[in-house]
Amino acid sequence: xxxxxxxxxxxxxxFKVTLNETRVTTLHGKGTxxxxxxxxxxxxxxxxxxxxxxxxxxxxxxxxx
Numbered sequence: 001x002x003x004x005x006x007x008x009x010x011x012x013x014x015f016k017v018t019l020n021e022t023r024v025t026t027l028h029g030k031g032t033x034x035x036x037x038x039x040x041x042x043x044x045x046x047x048x049x050x051x052x053x054x055x056x057x058x059x060x061x062x063x064x065x
Contacts, residue, residue, distance in 0.1 A: 015061045017041070023062040026054055030062060 016022075022033045026043055034051060035042040043059070044051050 021065045024059040026059050
């Protein structure tokens with residue numbers, strides 16, 4: 001399960017984000033980041049093709065496709 005990173009412990013972002021290529025694990029499953037606005041990211045999940053909004057600090061980097 002992803003580990004929550006406090007803002008005071010991190011840099012501006014915990015990892016570099018490339019839209020439509022960066023793969024992450026969320027509390028709802030694995031997916032690809034499709035959009036980013038400040039701390040909030042939109043992740044398209046693999047299992048049911050839905051898009052969720054979550055914080056970049058609540059996800060774990062899987063890799064870049």
